[in-house]
Amino acid sequence: VSRGGALGSGPEFDRIRGFLRDLAAAPGVRVGPGDDAAVLDDGTVLSTDLSVEGVHFRLDWISPVDAGRRAAAAALSDLAAMAARPVGLLASVAAPPPGTLADALMEGVREAAEAAGAPLLGGDLTRAPTGGPSLVDVVVVGRTSRPLLRSGARPGDRLWVTGRLGAAAAAVEAWARGEEPDPAAARAFRDPRPRIAEARWIRDRLGATAGLDLSDGIGGDAGHLAAASGVGVELDGDALLALAHRTGAPADDDRAALDRALHGGEDYELLVALPESLVPSGVEEFRRRFDLSLSPVGRVVPDPGVRLRPPGGGDLVPLRRGGWDHFAPGAGAESSP
Amino acid sequence: VSRGGALGSGPEFDRIRGFLRDLAAAPGVRVGPGDDAAVLDDGTVLSTDLSVEGVHFRLDWISPVDAGRRAAAAALSDLAAMAARPVGLLASVAAPPPGTLADALMEGVREAAEAAGAPLLGGDLTRAPTGGPSLVDVVVVGRTSRPLLRSGARPGDRLWVTGRLGAAAAAVEAWARGEEPDPAAARAFRDPRPRIAEARWIRDRLGATAGLDLSDGIGGDAGHLAAASGVGVELDGDALLALAHRTGAPADDDRAALDRALHGGEDYELLVALPESLVPSGVEEFRRRFDLSLSPVGRVVPDPGVRLRPPGGGDLVPLRRGGWDHFAPGAGAESSP
Numbered sequence: 073v074s075r076g077g078a079l080g081s082g083p084e085f086d087r088i089r090g091f092l093r094d095l096a097a098a099p100g101v102r103v104g105p106g107d108d109a110a111v112l113d114d115g116t117v118l119s120t121d122l123s124v125e126g127v128h129f130r131l132d133w134i135s136p137v138d139a140g141r142r143a144a145a146a147a148l149s150d151l152a153a154m155a156a157r158p159v160g161l162l163a164s165v166a167a168p169p170p171g172t173l174a175d176a177l178m179e180g181v182r183e184a185a186e187a188a189g190a191p192l193l194g195g196d197l198t199r200a201p202t203g204g205p206s207l208v209d210v211v212v213v214g215r216t217s218r219p220l221l222r223s224g225a226r227p228g229d230r231l232w233v234t235g236r237l238g239a240a241a242a243a244v245e246a247w248a249r250g251e252e253p254d255p256a257a258a259r260a261f262r263d264p265r266p267r268i269a270e271a272r273w274i275r276d277r278l279g280a281t282a283g284l285d286l287s288d289g290i291g292g293d294a295g296h297l298a299a300a301s302g303v304g305v306e307l308d309g310d311a312l313l314a315l316a317h318r319t320g321a322p323a324d325d326d327r328a329a330l331d332r333a334l335h336g337g338e339d340y341e342l343l344v345a346l347p348e349s350l351v352p353s354g355v356e357e358f359r360r361r362f363d364l365s366l367s368p369v370g371r372v373v374p375d376p377g378v379r380l381r382p383p384g385g386g387d388l389v390p391l392r393r394g395g396w397d398h399f400a401p402g403a404g405a406e407s408s409p
Numbered sequence: 410v411s412r413g414g415a416l417g418s419g420p421e422f423d424r425i426r427g428f429l430r431d432l433a434a435a436p437g438v439r440v441g442p443g444d445d446a447a448v449l450d451d452g453t454v455l456s457t458d459l460s461v462e463g464v465h466f467r468l469d470w471i472s473p474v475d476a477g478r479r480a481a482a483a484a485l486s487d488l489a490a491m492a493a494r495p496v497g498l499l500a501s502v503a504a505p506p507p508g509t510l511a512d513a514l515m516e517g518v519r520e521a522a523e524a525a526g527a528p529l530l531g532g533d534l535t536r537a538p539t540g541g542p543s544l545v546d547v548v549v550v551g552r553t554s555r556p557l558l559r560s561g562a563r564p565g566d567r568l569w570v571t572g573r574l575g576a577a578a579a580a581v582e583a584w585a586r587g588e589e590p591d592p593a594a595a596r597a598f599r600d601p602r603p604r605i606a607e608a609r610w611i612r613d614r615l616g617a618t619a620g621l622d623l624s625d626g627i628g629g630d631a632g633h634l635a636a637a638s639g640v641g642v643e644l645d646g647d648a649l650l651a652l653a654h655r656t657g658a659p660a661d662d663d664r665a666a667l668d669r670a671l672h673g674g675e676d677y678e679l680l681v682a683l684p685e686s687l688v689p690s691g692v693e694e695f696r697r698r699f700d701l702s703l704s705p706v707g708r709v710v711p712d713p714g715v716r717l718r719p720p721g722g723g724d725l726v727p728l729r730r731g732g733w734d735h736f737a738p739g740a741g742a743e744s745s746p
Contacts, residue, residue, distance in 0.1 A: 098497065098528030098530075099528075100496060100497075101497065101528065101530060104530075104531075105529070105530065105531040105532070109531065110497075110499070110530040110531045112496065112497075112530075112550075114451070116453060116550075118499060118530055118531060118548075118550060119499075119531060120499045120500075120501050120531060120532060120533050120546075120548060121501075121533055122501035122502075122503060122533040122534075122535055122546065124503050124535055124536075124537055124538070124541075125538075126538040126541065127503075127535055127536055127537065127538060128535070159437060159449065160435065160437075160438065160447075160449075162447070162455060162456075162457040162548060163457075164457050164458075164459035164546045165459075166459060166461050166464075166544065191435030191436075191438065192442070193435075193438060193441075193442060193447040193449075193455055194441075194442040194446065194447045194455060194456060194457060195442070195457060196457050196458055196459040196546075197459075198459050198461055198464055198465070199461075199464055200461055200464065200542065201461070201462075201463040201464060201542050204461075204463070204541055204542045205537065205538055205541050205542075207503065207544065209457075209459065209501045209533075209546040211455075211457060211499060211548040213449075213453075213455060
C-alpha cells in the first residue's frame, strides 16, 4: 500500500501508518493489515489504495485516464502481492466540476479493471472543491486459499524479481526537471501492469515462500519482507544494475540507475523468495509463458537487516533509507523497520 | 451511497453515477451496483463512501473526529440497508500536513467501527496538498445470506421508517446561516447511528420485502425503492410531519420541517416495506428492544412514482425533486428515476 518515490505519501504520517500496520487481527481475519492486503478466514482478500493529485500524480505529467489506470493498477498489484485471484474492485473518485475529469479518471479505472479481468463492483463519485485536487481511491477484492505473505522466507532462499526496476522513477525525475521522459520510462509510469497471473504461477509452480509487490523500491520492500519473515536479506548490486532502467541520457550513470532501482518506487514488479532447490527449467517456463524476465537478485540470510553487495564486488554494506552508500553513522534509518 | 442535502455531491456527476448504477452484474456477483451495496455470490457485501471536506463536511462546523465518525457511519449505513452483518472496514484518509488532522479523522473512523463491532481491516493514509481538502473514503465489508434489497416491495405493503427525520438537515441549515444548531440537530449530524442490528431484526422478524437507508431524504429514497420494485409509493404527510425534527426556532414552521424530512438527506434511518398483514406486537417489540420508533409513513401502490398526501388531507400530489409542492408542469424531474 505505501508508496515512495519523488512523489510520496509523506513521512509525517509514518506514525499513523504504524498504527494501521499494528492493528490486532480481529475474529474472522486471517491476515491483518501488516501485509499488502487483509485476508479474511474464507480467503477474501481486501486492500485499498488512495491516489491524490499533486501527491501521487500530476495532470500536467499524465492524462486523467492514465491517472485512473495507474491508481487501479496500484491497488490490483496488492492482489498480485498476495497471489490472489481478483474478484472485483470499487472505486471512489472526486474531481472539481465539470464532470469530464471525474469521467476520465473513472475510465482509466475501468481500463485497468478490464485488463485484470476484475469487474467494477461499485463506487462513489463526488465533486471536489473548485481548485481542489482530484483523487481516486480503489478497493480491490480478491480470493485465495493460500495467500503469499511477506513472512515465510527462510535463510537459504533466493530472492527473485520480475521485470525491470526504476523506470517509473526515471519518468518522475524527468518530469520534475521539466523534461519529457524516455518512452519506456513514461510507459512504465503511465501503464504499470500488476503481475496477478504471474504471482499465482510463481506460488503454485515455483513454491514461493514469501513475496510482495515493489511499491517503495526493492531496497525498502526487501526490508519489509525480511522484517516480516524474521530474517535478513543480501542484495546483489551487479544483478540489480543489470535490471535497472537506463534513460539513455549521457549523464545517467550506474549510480543513478542503481539508486532508482533500489529506492525509486512504484515498479509494481514482484519480489519473491524461492527455495534454493529451485529447478531452473521452472524459471525458463515462467519467462516463456509470461514473456517477462524473472531474475535472481539476492538471498535470504539469518542476520536481520538489508545489505547490498556493491556492483563490481566488495564488502556488504548496510542499505539505508535514501541511498545505498550513506556510510556515515546515523546518516539515516535502516530501511528495514 | 449518494447523498443530497445542503452539502451534496453535485448534479454534474449524475451521468457517471448512472453509469455506475447500470454496471452489468458480473460472474460471481449476486447484486450489482444499483442497490446500496454490491453482494457477491457467497454473501459478501461491499460498499464505499467518499467524504470530502468542503463538500460533505466542513471543519468549521464539526471536529475532525466527528467528520471521520460520520464518514464511517455513512458507509456502515449501507450495510444496514442490506441487512448485512459487518465484517470490517477499510479507511483511506488524506489530509494536509502535519499528521494531526489525519490522525483525528482516522480516530473518528475507529470510533464508528468500534460502535458497530466492525474491525478496521486496513487502510491507506496520505498527505493532501497544502490547503487541499482532507477526505475520508470508507469501504465496508459485510455478510448476509439474505440481502434486503430495494426491489421486492409489493402493492399493498406498508412503508415504515425508523427514528426521526430532517435533524441533520436542520443542523446544516443553521451552520450555513452562521448559527449554532439546536443540540439534537447537531448531535444527529455529528454522530449518526447506522441501524445495523435493527435492519436484520426487521428483515427476520417483521418480514420486510424491501428496504434502504435514508441518505437522500425520504422523498428521493422512496423513489429509489419504488423504481427498483417496479411499483409506486404514497407518502402520508401527516405521518412525516409527526416525525419531522423541530428546531424550536419561532420561524420554523410545518412547511420547513416537512421539507427537511422529505429532502434533507443524511438521516441514515431505515425505510422498509412491510407486509400489510404485519402483527402490531412485532412493532411494539422492536420499539422496546431498540428504544427507537418504527412508524408507518405510507403505502406501496401499483402506479409508478412518488405521491404525497399533504398534511391535513387533500388530493395526492406528485412529489418532485427540490420540493413537495412544485405543481408547475416541468418544474422539476420526478424524484423517482
